[in-house]
Amino acid sequence: MNQLHEQDCIEAVLKGDSRAYAPLVTQYQSMVYGIGLNVLKDAAQAEDLAQEVFIKAYKSLGSFEGKSKFSTWLYRIAYYAALDAKKKRDRRGVQAWEEVHEKKMGESPALEGHWEEDPKKRMIKTAMGLLPADQKTIIELFYFEELSLKEIAQALGMSDNNVKVKLHRARKRLYTALEGQKQTLIAE
């Protein structure tokens, strides 16, 4: 979906056509869900969070000024909502099932239930799972969403330099984790 089409959808929603919101949800649901999953490490909570984020964004759509991309604006809402949800959960003393399991197994939560899948994908997921939540989010926004450093900084409320440093560290860490297997991966 290009930015022009996004703007059309937003304008249609603001004119009263709530159905025009569906393409925006379809486009960004996996990313918003991914941010929730990175921070909360719990699929059910991440899904609840994604729902909450899209409803919040809908209510606030009138305040979206178009100064940044819609995606950047949405990720910012999602990231802060995820941090809030994690804070609330931690205050209650509840740990995500995956976090508990992760500590026991020393592996990524994302791997659970996926042992039957391609070993290459499993290995990448393991490496990604070793990254801290913020670095993982930065990697996803940079490589999957193809956001620029500036856009990531806006979305996560960090300085450009901070994002640059975190991205560098994340890439280095990820590369080191994958290095042992890289020949196999490239060959495939």
Added chain:
Amino acid sequence: MDVRKDEELKKILANLERPQPSDQLLGNIMDAVHELPTPVVSQPLIGKKGWWLIALCFAAATIGLFFFNPAAVGLEIPLNTPKLDLSMPQIDWKMPFNGSNTLLYAVLFMGIFFGLQIKMLKKEFLSSPEQGQFA
């Protein structure tokens, strides 16, 4: 990290499928959204034209102070004239405690500003709950 390593990483990450939410998520969101009122487009308290006007007045006044002599164009304000009394009016507040006029005026003006601020903030945040945080 060099470009070659970065390219390798890109290739490797391209193999990774992103986690997907359940199929019900879109339906749940749209059901909730249909129940909500249409979002209201929020207007800033001072528009672009307003800010330009304020900036223009400020710039004109500042430049005016440097380049024009008010007395030469007959705009000098006779502040030292005995006819112009700039003191605050003396009011007998009939308060149960002893306070200076300055203190009473300070409390009065703070009350006025507080009332105005609440009204403005209510207008701002009731129309767009996320304005302050995410706009």
